[in-house]
Amino acid sequence: AQSVTQLGSHVSVSEGALVLLRCNYSSSVPPYLFWYVQYPNQGLQLLLKYTTGATLVKGINGFEAEFKKSETSFHLTKPSAHMSDAAEYFCAVSAGSGGYNKLIFGAGTRLAVHP
Amino acid sequence: DVKVTQSSRYLVKRTGEKVFLECVQDMDHENMFWYRQDPGLGLRLIYFSYDVKMKEKGDIPEGYSVSREKKERFSLILESASTNQTSMYLCASSSGHRKRALNQPQHFGDGTRLSIL
Numbered sequence: 001a002q003s004v005t006q007l008g009s010h011v012s013v014s015e016g017a018l019v020l021l022r023c024n025y026s027s028s029v030p031p032y033l034f035w036y037v038q039y040p041n042q043g044l045q046l047l048l049k050y051t052t053g054a055t056l057v058k059g060i061n062g063f064e065a066e067f068k069k070s071e072t073s074f075h076l077t078k079p080s081a082h083m084s085d086a087a088e089y090f091c092a093v094s095a096g097s098g099g100y101n102k103l104i105f106g107a108g109t110r111l112a113v114h115p
Numbered sequence: 116d117v118k119v120t121q122s123s124r125y126l127v128k129r130t131g132e133k134v135f136l137e138c139v140q141d142m143d144h145e146n147m148f149w150y151r152q153d154p155g156l157g158l159r160l161i162y163f164s165y166d167v168k169m170k171e172k173g174d175i176p177e178g179y180s181v182s183r184e185k186k187e188r189f190s191l192i193l194e195s196a197s198t199n200q201t202s203m204y205l206c207a208s209s210s211g212h213r214k215r216a217l218n219q220p221q222h223f224g225d226g227t228r229l230s231i232l
Contacts, residue, residue, distance in 0.1 A: 009155065032217055032218045034220055036223075041124075041225070041226075042225050042226070043119070043205055043207075043223035043224050043225045043226050044158075044205065044207075044221075044223040045223070046220045046222070049218075049220055051218040052218075090157060090158070094217050094218065102160060102163065102173075103158075103160075103221055105157040105158040105159075106157055107155055107156060107157040108157050
């Protein structure tokens with residue numbers, strides 16, 4: 001069965017600093033992986049996804065993630081944090097159970113950006 | 116652009132009431148989903164539907180039912196609301212049929228924050 005672990009429920013960085021949000025997954029089949037962002041009082045917005053091909057995936061708002069099969073990881077990074085990046089971030093794996101498009105989500109990481 | 120609309124942003128109901136949460140998508144997507152979101156638990160799947168009139172249980176279906184009479188609309192029903200169903204409810208949709216949908220992202224509505232008193 002697939003599962004997702006996000007290390008660190010809260011991460012705090014200074015404006016301009018590197019953002020690193022960690023995600024590890026388990027999957028018995030080649031995974032499809034997603035990162036979503038949730039701003040206060042809103043739904044989830046897709047940041048980026050990995051399906052096949054290039055392991056370094058670029059998303060919106062300057063974020064990127066690297067799929068590392070050997071480490072079963074899909075960490076999210078951004079070189080320079082902006083105040084507007086403060087939000088909750090969710091990593092998800094496509095479960096594909098029974099052939100259906102089900103997503104398994106991590107518990108989320110809340111990112112705080114301080115001046 | 117993709118649009119998933121949930122009928123209410125905030126809702127307050129009493130225990131024992133029958134509660135309806137409505138979701139409409141305008142992308143002609145085959146798949147629709149209902150999640151609940153609680154602090155520290157992430158999103159948990161309640162029910163999903165991959166076609167009109169079809170439904171599948173998710174991870175936490177107890178106390179809920181769903182209805183999908185039209186492709187664009189997916190309703191979540193709390194048969195007899197209880198205080199432990201106070202939560203944020205999120206609807207999502209995705210394209211593709213079964214295995215062809217596995218690499219498709221889900222598109223989310225803004226959520227309904229439901230309080231059961």
